[in-house]
Amino acid sequence: MEEPIIQIKGISKKYVIRHENAPYKTFQEAIINAVKAPINLLKNNGREPKKETFWALKDITFDVNRGEVVGIIGRNGAGKTTLLKILSRITEPTEGKITLRGRVASLLEVGTGFHPELTGRENIYLNGAVLGMTKKEIDSKFDEIVKFAEVEKFLDTPVKRYSSGMYVRLAFSVAAHLEPEILLVDEVLSVGDAEFQKKCLGKMKDVSEGGRTVLFVSHNMLSIQNLCTRGILLESGQISMEGSITDVINKYLDLGGEQNGEVCWASPDTAPGDERAHLKAVRVVSEGRVTGVVDISKEFRIEVDYWNLEANGRRHVSIHIHNSMGVCILTSANYPSASLTPDLWYARPYPRGLFRTSCIIPSCFLNDGPHSVSVFINETLSDNIIVIKDILSFSVQDTGMMRKEFTGKWLGAVRPLLDWHTVQLN
Template sequence: MSRSEVAITVEELSKRYKLGLMHAGSIRELVNGVTDRLLGRRQEQRVDATEFWALRDINFSVQEGEVVGLIGRNGAGKSTLLKILSRITKPTTGRARIHGRVGSLLEVGTGFHPELTGRENIYLNGTMLGMSTREISRKLDQIIDFSEIEKFIDTPVKRYSSGMYVRLAFAVAAHLEPEVLIVDEVLAVGDSVFQKKCIGKMQEVGTEGRTVLFVSHNMGAVKQLCSRAILLEHGQVVTEGRVNDVVNRYLLGATECDSQGWIPHDQVRTGTGEARIRRVQLLGEQGDVATETLLGQRLHVRLDVEVLEDIPDAHFEIGVYSEDGIAVAVTHRDIDCDVDKLPVGNLVVDAEVDVPLLPGRYRIGAAVYRDSGYTIDGLERTVGFEVARYGKDHARPYRWGEVRGYVRPETKWAVSGAAVSQRTLVNKQVK
């Protein structure tokens, strides 16, 4: 790879933060501190600092015209890396070199002056990219049209909603012709139609020979947009390469529990917390933990739940998700209980889920929630499993090379016409 072909070069890059805790001290120290402040004296403060390495020894390069996905779990270091590449923060060690102008769309609130109007911020951003007023004016109508906020373009952006802000920010970043476009997960703020519009624009940018670095938790969007991906874990690059290979590695390694289904204590959850799902298991026919099911086989899901407070109106939810995070099937169950509330203690919930999944990789999600719809405890990514291409005793294998869709519904077919006698065909599930 020649140096002229490289758009981004990252070498031995590390970023360290110090997490400090100031001592309150004794009452005497507190009184003396107040006196010192009143008299204008300098105060000596004791601070305990612990080091946190957000990034450690990062190395990679991106060629001109590549569209590369940067993926990893929350806290992996993705946003820190993008801030360094966007020159918002500096690395502790190592260096990052970018050839050409950089347009970046990071978290909402970055890059625009809140007191300026949308139009004024377009010119401000263009100027920061080194563009002349004439160059910016030539792109102005395209930016406004793409953002779809023409009515508010002369309103200060501090009055914009998050969705309006993202629309304009993306339009500015994509249309002011940066050589390198950096886009963070902020597309999740916009509606689905606008997200598709943004993905289409990024594909267009890539075909024009410009470089795109795209961060997302939506693996479907990453695979649709990118040809290559980089996986970060705990601030380090663990693998990079073809997008399908890296995404599969991420999804297989992103199981939020151990081999027996126990959920780690630091797992990110949603909900109010009166109950906790401690373990999620997929069980085989013999009651053992399974990582594969046969084509047409029911799913036996078991939840271990710890109830921390009495809950009067609790219900369970189990979901099956594709490797791209698409909800394939979600089922709910009221808790059958002799009392009118779920009492404090540990319980086991078993569910037989009859969903005719097609071959592929899936994950199980689980939740406890209230009648009102409020989540008590929710986990979107727990155990992963694979549906084989054949049924029990290898009966009725899936005969198509490409798997399209996620489920095979039972269907009645009627074929009639002059050349055939009428008959009814039924697709039945493999049992």
């Protein structure tokens, strides 16, 4: 079997954080400190006081095979960029060893090496060379780069006179025409307008499908899902999960703390309700797990658990779902005429005990974004037992459904998959 193109073994990176003194409050203090600085330096024998070490990466080990497109996911400060910086040799690891079996190019920031005083043409050559292209390569790709960036008319204008859109377009375009065997990309697709982003994504897709090995860092799950086959989840400098990109994204989205997908009460004494019934819990369940983040292409369930305290009462459950704009997306209830399959407990006298009523929200239905749930339990249509507005919120995550052609925002309260047909009429 062929050896992996990237082998990472036990990579750690330590940073030393120096605590600088509090900023000077007065000019006088600044002067006194300036005088004291050389004296202090002598006193401390040249050592700086107060140092703290911090491991940005700790014992990272994984292999990447030729042609794989790997997404690296993690919150800010998880060590993603540090990892790319070590791989691209910008900074050195403190421990460990990496073997690279191919030419590497890294794209950590769009437009690095651009000089504002130079013209577009001059910057293409300079930036290309900085990124590792030879003059011959740049010559042969020059027209393509210019065309992709749509700056033909401004080639001989200094880039400082460019609009910010033109600037990033040109910068991305140069970088996009790199042809290394290993490409490291850090969060660069978030530039330009929607139209250009789509072009960039398309270009990245070409790159990854062209058999090149790509390591891709982004906070945009949609583009990661689209481009990558494998995912690595970093958490405080360590690998917390490695596997198929879908699994890793799901794990990552689960980390979202603020909406954990469940509200519950341990005992009926503290729970909301009256002498007839008390609420126990409301939760969102997707693929068998309680979650605050649901995949747009997966169906999920809203469960309402409650204690019935009065024998022979009748309990009806209904919900409202609002989106982040406060628009009511739907109201629904377990009435037989409102349910696909009739709820067997509808209008039945309830014995005392714990009950669960749940409602299934179909896949490919809600639009992406945050939503809130309001819960109602009533005895008759006009007799509410429990009314709690916005008891729970959850977020619908775009994971690539309906994203083959259009990559912008789908407008509207819902985002259903519909049937489309065209016929020729003449």
